[in-house]
Amino acid sequence: MSEFHAVPRVIDSHVHLYPDEINRAPIAWAAAHGEEPWARMCARRRKDGQPVQGFPAVDELLLTMDRAGVERAVLLGWYWLRAENCALQNRFFADLVRRHPDRLSAFAAVQPAAGADQAVAELRRARVEGLCGIGELSxxxxxxxxxxxxxxxxxxxxxxxxxxxxxxxxxxxxxxYPGRIETPREEFVRLARAWSNVTLVLAHWGGGEPLGDATTVEFERVFYDTAASPLLYDATMWRRFINKVGADRVWFGSDFPLNNYPASEAEPEMARMLAEVEAAGLSAAEKEAIFCVNAARGIGVNV
Ligand SMILES: [Zn+2]
Known part of the structure; x- marks a missing residue:
């Protein structure tokens, strides 16, 4: 049993999962529901024709988690353009967190551009249904x-x-890459300053650089997830970024079912990215923080 305690429990804080009706025919669904930009990003293929993004059902996600030793996944919706697609995603997630409370948490999708009242009503409903955050938004x-x-x-x-x-x-x-959008950094700095009472998790290492000095009050609730790191940065990123902001600011996230190693892995999976972290020269306490403690605190689950 002592071995068990030496291994940090893992929360993957950045996982995407879609309802069956989307998985069955992603491109056709997107065309019929006004979500073409999502399809351009998710349905792209490697040169050899292999998809870079999988569309697993929940059972396959749970199996992938089991194989990699991931205890909990935080399901993120998408930055859908239409409010009704956010609602579809959120009802799907509500059902999943009800069925798998020990393995899955979920954040709500929302489209503020459809109107503040509608967006707030959707979030209140999602909260009653057991969701525990918002995102991924863009x-x-x-x-x-x-x-x-x-x-x-x-x-x-x-x-x-x-x-x-x-x-x-x-x-x-x-x-x-197809579907890439620019996200000016000054706007995130202004957001963090204006909303220092809100926990912000900036995906993909926050664009590669911390917003500011992690010790100042205005950035105290700014965190960074590691989603798609192997696609964007080499393995020295773990040590370099944590040296800048401290391990207490980083949430481990994979971006599964995106294939993080498309040159060498046929299918998206989670274990290899965990192995990359294991080899990155982090202390046991740093790994415990990024794998588990930080995200657990942020989403309000006990570990
Ligand atoms: Zn993502």
Whole structure:
């Protein structure tokens, strides 16, 4: 049993999962439901024709987690353009967290551009149904201002519920890929300053650089997830980034079912990224923080 305690429990804080009706025919579904940008990103293929994104059902996700030793996944919706697609995603997640409370947590999808009242009503419903955060959102892709009234209503909700918000951030210096959107860094700095009472989780290492000094009050609730790190950065990123912000600011997240190693792995999976962290020279305490403690605290689960 002592061996068990030496291994940190793992929460994967950045996992995407879609309802069957989307999985069955993602491109056709997107065309019929006004979500073409999502399809451009998710349905792309490698040069050899293999998809870079899988569309697993929940049983396959749970098996992948079991194989990698991931205890819990935080399911993120998508930055859907239409409110009704957010609702579809959230009802799907509500059912999953009811069926698998020990393995799955889920964040709500929301489209503030469809109107503040509608967005807030959707979040209140999602909260009653057992969801525990908001995201992944992308104001730039969804078409609303980060300092506008609609998004402010969503941020006020997050503050009231004590919910984290996961935001997509693109590295301005990073690779060009289909569906890439620019996310100006100053806007995230202003957001963190204006909403220092809200936990912000900036995806993909926050675009590769911390927003500011992690010890200052205005950035105290800014966290960074590691989603898609192997696609964007080499394995030295773990040590380098944690040296800058401290291990207590980083949430481990894979971006499963995105294939993080498309050159060498046929299918998306989780274990290899965990092995990359194991080899990154982090202390046991640092690993415990990024794998488990930080996200557990953020989403309000006991570990
Ligand atoms: Zn993501």
């Amino acid at each position: 104001p730039h892709a969804q078409g609303y201002a980060m300092d506008g009234a609609e998004f402010s209503a969503v941020l006020a909700c997050a503050a009231e519920f004590n919910w984290p918000i996961n935001l997509h951030v693109t590295d301005a210096r990073g690779p060009i």
